[in-house]
Amino acid sequence: MTVPEQATPSAARLLAPNPSPMTLEGTNTWILRDPGEPGCVVVDPGPLDDGHLDRIVGAGPVELIVLTHSHLDHAEAAPRLAEMTGAPVVARDPAWCRGVPPLQPGRYDAVVGVEWLTILTPGHSSDSVCLLLPGDRALLTGDTVLGRGTTVVSHPDGRLADYLDSLRRLRDLAGTDVDTLLPGHGPIVEKPLVVLDFYLAHRRERLDQVRAAVVAGDTTAAAVVRRVYADVDPVLWPAAELSVQAQLDYLAAKE
Numbered sequence: 599m600t601v602p603e604q605a606t607p608s609a610a611r612l613l614a615p616n617p618s619p620m621t622l623e624g625t626n627t628w629i630l631r632d633p634g635e636p637g638c639v640v641v642d643p644g645p646l647d648d649g650h651l652d653r654i655v656g657a658g659p660v661e662l663i664v665l666t667h668s669h670l671d672h673a674e675a676a677p678r679l680a681e682m683t684g685a686p687v688v689a690r691d692p693a694w695c696r697g698v699p700p701l702q703p704g705r706y707d708a709v710v711g712v713e714w715l716t717i718l719t720p721g722h723s724s725d726s727v728c729l730l731l732p733g734d735r736a737l738l739t740g741d742t743v744l745g746r747g748t749t750v751v752s753h754p755d756g757r758l759a760d761y762l763d764s765l766r767r768l769r770d771l772a773g774t775d776v777d778t779l780l781p782g783h784g785p786i787v788e789k790p791l792v793v794l795d796f797y798l799a800h801r802r803e804r805l806d807q808v809r810a811a812v813v814a815g816d817t818t819a820a821a822v823v824r825r826v827y828a829d830v831d832p833v834l835w836p837a838a839e840l841s842v843q844a845q846l847d848y849l850a851a852k853e
């Protein structure tokens with residue numbers, strides 16, 4: 599994809615060239631633009647890749663860079679893009695911000711006519727946010743909800759109790775204010791309620807499986823993964839181990 603693909607009236611997608619089992623087709627970089635304005639906001643510039651950076655700059659002028667969270671497949675290119683364009687960087691984590699204060703929950707007015715509501719959604723990582731575009735009834739979800747499959751709770755930074763709370767809040771929002779999810783990886787989601795219900799059901803199911811594995815005598819996250827994630831490609835087992843560790847912590851705190 600060499601030119602941005604329009605997904606909603608104000609959001610277009612540029613796919614970064616970093617496909618993998620964890621990143622699906624690659625990272626979705628989102629270009630937000632008020633149709634009446636020349637300048638744009640870039641959400642998640644992705645990995646450091648010259649070709650991808652050139653395409654982002656070509657979609658500009660870039661007035662602001664936003665990060666849904668600071669994992670490198672989303673954030674790595676942000677400092678370089680800031681240098682190339684002079685645009686500030688805003689994120690939940692102050693360490694990634696340049697020239698502007700960190701994201702707070704609530705309304706954010708970018709100078710170029712783009713506005714969103716920042717929703718704090720810790721769980722995948724502690725600094726994850728989702729951005730609601732009210733005019734588009736669309737929600738940028740980063741890695742909190744993906745376009746296909748499920749995501750990882752990145753223990754120890756990500757916590758399952760936070761993640762479940764975030765999913766429940768997004769589910770409420772999807773029932774009233776959101777028709778489309780614009781994820782950090784994978785295709786656009788047109789049935790947000792169905793997907794969020796699936797995410798919540800999947801987490802409950804995995805928790806039941808992990809609880810049963812512990813009862814059956816598994817004592818390490820790796821052993822639980824071998825039993826519970828037998829249906830998942832082993833290439834994903836190291837990531838699954840983080841999710842299992844998060845689930846074991848969650849169960850230990852409850853019981």
Ligand SMILES: [Zn+2]
Pocket residue numbers: 667669722723741
């Ligand atoms: Zn991530």
